[in-house]
Amino acid sequence: MKDYLFPSKSDATVPMSSHEMSRMIGSYLRQALTDPEQRSTQRIRQSVIAYAMKAGAILVSDTLGHSSLKSTQEYVTGLKKKSKE
Known part of the structure:
Protein backbone atom coordinates (compact mmCIF):
# COMPACT_ATOMS: atom_id res chain seq x y z
CA MET A 1 0.00 0.00 0.00
CA PRO A 36 -10.64 37.75 -2.30
CA GLU A 37 -8.09 38.96 -4.89
CA GLN A 38 -5.27 37.50 -2.79
CA ARG A 39 -6.88 34.05 -2.76
CA SER A 40 -6.43 33.18 -6.43
CA THR A 41 -4.10 30.39 -7.48
CA GLN A 42 -2.39 32.87 -9.81
CA ARG A 43 -1.64 35.16 -6.86
CA ILE A 44 -0.19 32.23 -4.91
CA ARG A 45 1.95 31.26 -7.89
CA GLN A 46 3.20 34.83 -8.23
CA SER A 47 4.09 34.93 -4.53
CA VAL A 48 6.05 31.68 -4.72
CA ILE A 49 7.98 32.92 -7.76
CA ALA A 50 8.64 36.32 -6.16
CA TYR A 51 10.07 34.67 -3.03
CA ALA A 52 12.14 32.29 -5.16
CA MET A 53 13.56 35.23 -7.11
CA LYS A 54 14.40 37.09 -3.88
CA ALA A 55 16.15 33.96 -2.61
CA GLY A 56 18.28 33.88 -5.75
CA ALA A 57 16.58 31.11 -7.72
CA ILE A 58 17.98 31.18 -11.22
CA LEU A 59 15.87 28.55 -12.96
CA VAL A 60 12.54 30.30 -12.45
CA SER A 61 11.44 29.34 -15.98
CA ASP A 62 11.60 25.65 -15.01
CA THR A 63 9.36 26.32 -12.02
CA LEU A 64 6.87 28.29 -14.09
CA GLY A 65 6.79 25.69 -16.83
CA HIS A 66 7.27 28.25 -19.59
CA SER A 67 8.43 26.88 -22.91
CA SER A 68 10.63 29.88 -23.64
CA LEU A 69 12.85 32.15 -21.60
CA LYS A 70 11.11 35.16 -23.19
CA SER A 71 7.79 34.16 -21.59
CA THR A 72 9.47 33.93 -18.21
CA GLN A 73 11.16 37.32 -18.66
CA GLU A 74 7.82 38.95 -19.52
CA TYR A 75 6.15 37.31 -16.52
CA VAL A 76 8.93 38.35 -14.13
CA THR A 77 8.93 41.90 -15.52
CA GLY A 78 5.20 42.07 -14.83
CA LEU A 79 5.77 40.88 -11.26
CA LYS A 80 8.44 43.50 -10.68
CA LYS A 81 6.17 46.27 -11.98
CA LYS A 82 3.32 45.10 -9.70
CA SER A 83 5.59 45.01 -6.65
CA LYS A 84 6.63 48.64 -7.24
CA GLU A 85 3.00 49.85 -7.39
Whole structure:
Protein backbone atom coordinates (compact mmCIF):
# COMPACT_ATOMS: atom_id res chain seq x y z
CA MET A 1 0.00 0.00 0.00
CA LYS A 2 1.28 3.47 -0.89
CA ASP A 3 1.25 6.30 1.60
CA TYR A 4 0.23 9.64 0.13
CA LEU A 5 1.01 13.02 1.61
CA PHE A 6 -2.53 14.08 0.64
CA PRO A 7 -4.71 10.97 0.46
CA SER A 8 -8.27 11.07 -0.81
CA LYS A 9 -10.93 11.51 1.88
CA SER A 10 -12.97 8.69 0.40
CA ASP A 11 -10.12 6.21 -0.15
CA ALA A 12 -6.75 6.60 1.57
CA THR A 13 -5.13 4.24 -0.95
CA VAL A 14 -5.37 6.86 -3.72
CA PRO A 15 -4.06 10.44 -3.84
CA MET A 16 -6.34 13.41 -3.26
CA SER A 17 -7.95 14.65 -6.46
CA SER A 18 -7.19 18.12 -7.76
CA HIS A 19 -10.78 19.08 -6.91
CA GLU A 20 -10.37 17.96 -3.29
CA MET A 21 -7.04 19.77 -3.07
CA SER A 22 -8.55 22.95 -4.49
CA ARG A 23 -11.42 22.86 -1.99
CA MET A 24 -9.04 22.28 0.93
CA ILE A 25 -6.67 25.08 -0.08
CA GLY A 26 -9.63 27.40 -0.78
CA SER A 27 -10.97 26.78 2.70
CA TYR A 28 -7.61 27.64 4.29
CA LEU A 29 -7.23 30.75 2.13
CA ARG A 30 -10.70 32.04 3.02
CA GLN A 31 -9.77 31.73 6.69
CA ALA A 32 -6.36 33.37 6.29
CA LEU A 33 -7.00 36.13 3.75
CA THR A 34 -9.84 38.62 3.83
CA ASP A 35 -9.15 40.09 0.37
CA PRO A 36 -10.64 37.75 -2.30
CA GLU A 37 -8.09 38.96 -4.89
CA GLN A 38 -5.27 37.50 -2.79
CA ARG A 39 -6.88 34.05 -2.76
CA SER A 40 -6.43 33.18 -6.43
CA THR A 41 -4.10 30.39 -7.48
CA GLN A 42 -2.39 32.87 -9.81
CA ARG A 43 -1.64 35.16 -6.86
CA ILE A 44 -0.19 32.23 -4.91
CA ARG A 45 1.95 31.26 -7.89
CA GLN A 46 3.20 34.83 -8.23
CA SER A 47 4.09 34.93 -4.53
CA VAL A 48 6.05 31.68 -4.72
CA ILE A 49 7.98 32.92 -7.76
CA ALA A 50 8.64 36.32 -6.16
CA TYR A 51 10.07 34.67 -3.03
CA ALA A 52 12.14 32.29 -5.16
CA MET A 53 13.56 35.23 -7.11
CA LYS A 54 14.40 37.09 -3.88
CA ALA A 55 16.15 33.96 -2.61
CA GLY A 56 18.28 33.88 -5.75
CA ALA A 57 16.58 31.11 -7.72
CA ILE A 58 17.98 31.18 -11.22
CA LEU A 59 15.87 28.55 -12.96
CA VAL A 60 12.54 30.30 -12.45
CA SER A 61 11.44 29.34 -15.98
CA ASP A 62 11.60 25.65 -15.01
CA THR A 63 9.36 26.32 -12.02
CA LEU A 64 6.87 28.29 -14.09
CA GLY A 65 6.79 25.69 -16.83
CA HIS A 66 7.27 28.25 -19.59
CA SER A 67 8.43 26.88 -22.91
CA SER A 68 10.63 29.88 -23.64
CA LEU A 69 12.85 32.15 -21.60
CA LYS A 70 11.11 35.16 -23.19
CA SER A 71 7.79 34.16 -21.59
CA THR A 72 9.47 33.93 -18.21
CA GLN A 73 11.16 37.32 -18.66
CA GLU A 74 7.82 38.95 -19.52
CA TYR A 75 6.15 37.31 -16.52
CA VAL A 76 8.93 38.35 -14.13
CA THR A 77 8.93 41.90 -15.52
CA GLY A 78 5.20 42.07 -14.83
CA LEU A 79 5.77 40.88 -11.26
CA LYS A 80 8.44 43.50 -10.68
CA LYS A 81 6.17 46.27 -11.98
CA LYS A 82 3.32 45.10 -9.70
CA SER A 83 5.59 45.01 -6.65
CA LYS A 84 6.63 48.64 -7.24
CA GLU A 85 3.00 49.85 -7.39
